[in-house]
Amino acid sequence: MKAKDVANQHQLDVAGFIAWLNGSGYKWSTSMGNVNIDDRQDMDEIAAAYKREIAAAQEMREGVVDVLITTGFSFDGYTIVKYSGVISADEVVEISSVSMGFWSGTKVTKPGEAFTVGLSHIRRNALARLKESAYALGCNAVIGVDFDYLSLDAPAIGSLPKSYIFGVTVSGNAVTIEGSGRLGSGAVG
Numbered sequence: 356m357k358a359k360d361v362a363n364q365h366q367l368d369v370a371g372f373i374a375w376l377n378g379s380g381y382k383w384s385t386s387m388g389n390v391n392i393d394d395r396q397d398m399d400e401i402a403a404a405y406k407r408e409i410a411a412a413q414e415m416r417e418g419v420v421d422v423l424i425t426t427g428f429s430f431d432g433y434t435i436v437k438y439s440g441v442i443s444a445d446e447v448v449e450i451s452s453v454s455m456g457f458w459s460g461t462k463v464t465k466p467g468e469a470f471t472v473g474l475s476h477i478r479r480n481a482l483a484r485l486k487e488s489a490y491a492l493g494c495n496a497v498i499g500v501d502f503d504y505l506s507l508d509a510p511a512i513g514s515l516p517k518s519y520i521f522g523v524t525v526s527g528n529a530v531t532i533e534g535s536g537r538l539g540s541g542a543v544g
Contacts, residue, residue: 356398358383358390365402375405415490422486423496424527430496433534439492443526444484446477449518473521478502481525489529500527 362372373390376383381401382393392401423430481502489497505522 356392356394358392361392361398361402364398365406367402367405371409372402372405375408376401379404415487419483419486419490421495422489423532424482424486424500425496425498426500428498430498430532430534433496433532435496435498435530436533437494437531439489439494439529439531441526442485442488442492442497442529443524444481444488445522445524446481446484447520447522448473448477449520474504474523477521477523478525481523485525485527492529494529494531496530496532497527498530500525 358373358376359369361367362369376390376392379401381396381404384391384393392398429435485497485500489495503524503526505520505524507520
């Protein structure tokens with residue numbers, strides 16, 4: 356049966372369902388541009404499994420929003436009731452000097468702005484992944500958050516660098532806190 360027909364029958368997002376099907380473990384194939392699910396499988400169960408995974412992902416997104424982070428080692432008015440250990444998250448971005456338009460002949464045109472945007476992007480993504488890791492451990496906060504940065508120049512083309520690679524690792528201690536205090540300095544929600 357065509358995956359798009361299963362998705363439509365169960366009122367699912369067709370593109371999302373097909374993308375999920377790829378890594379789901381269910382048997383499927385492609386033919387003439389269509390993704391087909393092996394008819395020997397229960398289509399209702401496949402749709403239900405997709406719905407369960409979407410619901411779990413939504414629950415995680417909602418829970419991650421509530422995970423607090425701080426560069427400090429406590430939150431005013433809260434007590435740490437459980438330490439779950441050090442966690443970390445990484446993010447990397449490559450910024451091409453040619454495709455980003457840094458170079459106009461031999462004249463540099465605002466590379467700092469592109470670097471700043473790239474660094475902000477990877478820092479936000481790394482923090483989001485750190486919060487996801489804490490949530491997956493059943494924790495609601497991360498203390499002692501620290502950032503480490505990496506930059507590399509990719510091989511040059513002539514005298515101009517081809518691209519720059521920037522990375523960030525963010526780490527901290529996943530904890531569970533209780534209380535009703537106020538967030539102190541260095542805390543980020």
